[in-house]
Amino acid sequence: MNQSRAQEQLQVANGEVDSNLPLSVYDLTVAYYRKPVVWDVSFDVPRGSLVGIVGPNGAGKSTLLKAVMDLIPRTSGRIRVFGQSYADSRHRVGYVPQRESVDWDFPVSALDVVAMGLYRQIGWLRPVRKVHLERALWALERVGIADLAHRQISQLSGGQQQRTFLARALVQDADLYLMDEPFAAVDAATELAIVDVLRELQSRGKTVLVIHHDLQSVSQYFDYVMLLNMRVVAFGPTAEVFIPENLQKTYGGRLTLLEEATEAMRQRGNTL
Amino acid sequence: MRLQNGILQEEILRSASLRPVRSTLVKTARVNTTKRVVVPKCCFTKVRCSIIGIFCGVLVSSFPFVAFAKNEPEAALSVGDWWRVISLADYNTRVVVLGTALLGFAAGVVGSFALLRRRALLGDALSHATLPGIGIAFLIQTLWGGDGKSMPVLLLGAAASGIVGTFAILGINRLPRLKEDVALGIVLSVFFGAGISMLVMIQQMATGHAAGLEAFIYGKTASMLQRDSWLIGGAGVFVSLVAVVVFKELKLLCFDENFASAQGYNKFALDLILMAMIVVVTIIGLQAVGLILVIALMVIPPAAARFWTEQMVRMTWIAALLGAVSAMIGSAASALFPRLPSGATIVLVCSAFFLFSMFFGTSRGTLLRYWHRRQLRRRVGRQHLLRAMYEYLELHIEADGDLIPNTAGIPVLDIREMRSWSIRQLQIEIRRAVADGDVVSLPDKTLRFTNGGLVTARRLAREHRLWELYLITYAEIATSKVDRDADRIEHILQPSMIAELERILEGESLQGLPPSSPHPLRSGPSIPGGGGVSP
Numbered sequence: 110m111n112q113s114r115a116q117e118q119l120q121v122a123n124g125e126v127d128s129n130l131p132l133s134v135y136d137l138t139v140a141y142y143r144k145p146v147v148w149d150v151s152f153d154v155p156r157g158s159l160v161g162i163v164g165p166n167g168a169g170k171s172t173l174l175k176a177v178m179d180l181i182p183r184t185s186g187r188i189r190v191f192g193q194s195y196a197d198s199r200h201r202v203g204y205v206p207q208r209e210s211v212d213w214d215f216p217v218s219a220l221d222v223v224a225m226g227l228y229r230q231i232g233w234l235r236p237v238r239k240v241h242l243e244r245a246l247w248a249l250e251r252v253g254i255a256d257l258a259h260r261q262i263s264q265l266s267g268g269q270q271q272r273t274f275l276a277r278a279l280v281q282d283a284d285l286y287l288m289d290e291p292f293a294a295v296d297a298a299t300e301l302a303i304v305d306v307l308r309e310l311q312s313r314g315k316t317v318l319v320i321h322h323d324l325q326s327v328s329q330y331f332d333y334v335m336l337l338n339m340r341v342v343a344f345g346p347t348a349e350v351f352i353p354e355n356l357q358k359t360y361g362g363r364l365t366l367l368e369e370a371t372e373a374m375r376q377r378g379n380t381l
Numbered sequence: 382m383r384l385q386n387g388i389l390q391e392e393i394l395r396s397a398s399l400r401p402v403r404s405t406l407v408k409t410a411r412v413n414t415t416k417r418v419v420v421p422k423c424c425f426t427k428v429r430c431s432i433i434g435i436f437c438g439v440l441v442s443s444f445p446f447v448a449f450a451k452n453e454p455e456a457a458l459s460v461g462d463w464w465r466v467i468s469l470a471d472y473n474t475r476v477v478v479l480g481t482a483l484l485g486f487a488a489g490v491v492g493s494f495a496l497l498r499r500r501a502l503l504g505d506a507l508s509h510a511t512l513p514g515i516g517i518a519f520l521i522q523t524l525w526g527g528d529g530k531s532m533p534v535l536l537l538g539a540a541a542s543g544i545v546g547t548f549a550i551l552g553i554n555r556l557p558r559l560k561e562d563v564a565l566g567i568v569l570s571v572f573f574g575a576g577i578s579m580l581v582m583i584q585q586m587a588t589g590h591a592a593g594l595e596a597f598i599y600g601k602t603a604s605m606l607q608r609d610s611w612l613i614g615g616a617g618v619f620v621s622l623v624a625v626v627v628f629k630e631l632k633l634l635c636f637d638e639n640f641a642s643a644q645g646y647n648k649f650a651l652d653l654i655l656m657a658m659i660v661v662v663t664i665i666g667l668q669a670v671g672l673i674l675v676i677a678l679m680v681i682p683p684a685a686a687r688f689w690t691e692q693m694v695r696m697t698w699i700a701a702l703l704g705a706v707s708a709m710i711g712s713a714a715s716a717l718f719p720r721l722p723s724g725a726t727i728v729l730v731c732s733a734f735f736l737f738s739m740f741f742g743t744s745r746g747t748l749l750r751y752w753h754r755r756q757l758r759r760r761v762g763r764q765h766l767l768r769a770m771y772e773y774l775e776l777h778i779e780a781d782g783d784l785i786p787n788t789a790g791i792p793v794l795d796i797r798e799m800r801s802w803s804i805r806q807l808q809i810e811i812r813r814a815v816a817d818g819d820v821v822s823l824p825d826k827t828l829r830f831t832n833g834g835l836v837t838a839r840r841l842a843r844e845h846r847l848w849e850l851y852l853i854t855y856a857e858i859a860t861s862k863v864d865r866d867a868d869r870i871e872h873i874l875q876p877s878m879i880a881e882l883e884r885i886l887e888g889e890s891l892q893g894l895p896p897s898s899p900h901p902l903r904s905g906p907s908i909p910g911g912g913g914v915s916p
């Protein structure tokens with residue numbers, strides 16, 4: 110373990126993966142049972158960029174983010190976060206999961222949820238202190254719902270719940286943020302508030318990856334875009350990449366070859 | 382814009398009321414964290430309600446025992462006997478009751494996590510899976526020449542087979558296309574079946590008498606020895622302490638396991654800690670509650686606690702105390718009436734608490750909810766009545782300057798036509814309004830505002846229209862739909878929100894007067910020249 114880590118660090122020193130690079134994904138493949146969901150994905154995210162990840166349902170967007178954070182096992186591929194493995198640099202990563210992924214009837218307040226972003230820093234055996242709660246409140250203030258800090262989370266609207274999740278990521282003061290559909294089913298005011306926060310993060314040199322559904326606002330919100338459908342159709346500055354041909358490739362015509370290959374493998378009963 | 386549908390109104394309102402006044406709101410919120418929030422003085426604070434709740438729960442739950450005592454031939458107990466048990470004067474009873482109380486406490490704590498992690502049924506399968514282990518432990522002991530009744534050995538056997546059962550569940554879970562409920566069902570029944578046949582076998586063997594083993598199925602505190610109680614109580618304290626130590630991490634695991642993993646917590650290890658706690662509570666609960674019912678002690682107190690609070694720490698405390706009190710009462714009753722299975726009485730006491738909490742819980746209790754809905758319905762009804770009367774005056778009476786004079790009687794029939802009220806509904810509404818002094822009912826079937834009522838009505842009309850204007854201006858709602866949408870939200874407008882609406886719609890309304898309605902007012906058709914604009 111230690112040896113491999115040392116080796117990795119040596120590689121970094123040799124300039125193989127730039128430690129300034131917030132996220133570098135090489136040859137990533139993830140499969141659930143026999144079906145590949147993300148196939149041969151490689152990309153480097155430049156520092157300080159605001160990246161929108163778009164693609165049809167089932168294109169593997171959430172899977173990609175989860176694989177980056179080691180939440181699901183990957184079949185192959187290498188992931189480097191600031192030049193290190195995710196485990197070594199996760200304190201620099203903030204995560205905003207999908208809102209539907211938790212039970213909002215849970216007996217905690219918005220402030221409690223935000224404070225959860227600090228648990229790792231607080232550490233084992235230590236309680237949450239006033240200092241931490243103040244920081245949590247500061248994060249809620251930034252997303253505009255500090256007055257709802259003590260409300261039970263089921264009494265928040267969908268947009269407010271989403272803001273709570275965003276605040277929980279903000280309180281970590283990370284350098285790389287991974288957000289899974291923060292704009293899903295929120296009202297216009299929340300959308301603006303979130304965009305505000307994203308811009309502000311970018312202006313402070315943070316890197317943000319956002320899974321996004323609304324194609325209309327992509328050019329407006331993001332300076333980088335990734336078009337994903339099992340593989341990366343295109344990735345680059347929005348102005349260059351977000352063009353009809355690429356969208357057609359992502360959403361339109363069947364990815365014939367890939368699908369045929371998948372089907373063939375399923376029939377043969379091969380596990381990737 | 383995605384604002385068109387009325388569902389998002391609160392959100393719109395929030396954004397409107399928040400942005401400009403954010404700084405002050407933030408200040409107040411900050412005060413809240415540093416100082417205690419000042420709770421409004423009310424005779425039914427949560428704490429008091431909880432105390433009353435527990436007290437009543439004890440009372441209610443004592444009925445079955447009183448009834449039982451009457452039918453029990455050996456229950457010709459003197460007051461002195463009762464007192465001896467209740468006051469725990471007898472040392473042995475005291476130890477047993479204390480032990481089970483600590484067990485109940487720990488079960489409430491662990492159960493809170495199990496409930497929120499949705500692992501409650503896993504505990505049930507686990508407890509049923511302990512039976513074969515008990516049988517095997519008994520057999521091994523008798524083979525080695527003992528009487529087969531050493532409690533630690535039996536419990537060790539129980540734990541071993543319980544853990545095997547749990548892993549069987551996890552294993553079946555991993556098979557594709559089999560869901561968790563199937564795995565639970567298979568393991569629970571198979572292990573329990575195996576255990577039962579083993580007990581029957583043991584009883585048919587002539588060696589040692591195995592009658593005591595049945596206590597594990599139904600629970601019997603009367604058969605508990607002092608050192609068993611110490612073991613149970615000690616394990617209960619230990620489990621509770623572990624829960625305190627890892628409270629924060631388990632809370633995160635139960636709420637959002639993905640986020641916990643992303644933060645670097647080992648989900649598997651945390652789940653293992655929780656499972657170990659469930660195993661320990663189940664095992665030490667076997668003797669007092671029995672393996673069929675021990676799950677109840679883990680599920681019912683947290684479920685009852687959920688009705689009293691929205692905070693996990695408090696929920697855990699309440700669950701622990703409810704569990705402790707239930708276990709105490711149950712085991713004390715079992716000490717009074719040795720034939721009464723303590724497991725059953727403990728569960729009955731628990732369920733009495735649960736029923737009481739369900740109705741009277743201060744956070745989610747059904748009565749409280751009903752009460753709130755009723756209050757809101759009444760407020761809305763009153764507001765509708767007053768606004769309808771005010772709009773009638775606006776339509777039919779010449780304004781004196783800006784103010785509408787309070788001179789005319791308003792025919793009840795016309796009011797009725799302005800809204801879809803039934804006569805009965807309207808009569809009830811009017812009677813309440815008269816009783817509250819907002820309205821005077823005149824003999825010629827007309828209504829008249831009192832001075833106070835007119836002021837209120839003016840304010841209500843103003844709030845309603847401010848909100849209407851806001852919706853039209855900022856939320857792009859069609860004018861014809863506005864009345865209904867505005868109607869839904871105006872009843873919950875807060876003063877700060879109204880101030881904010883005024884600020885946004887500056888110039889629309891000054892000096893506290895209602896702006897004119899943005900849509901034609903509805904009026905009764907019986908009025909000659911009544912606006913003539915009814916839609």
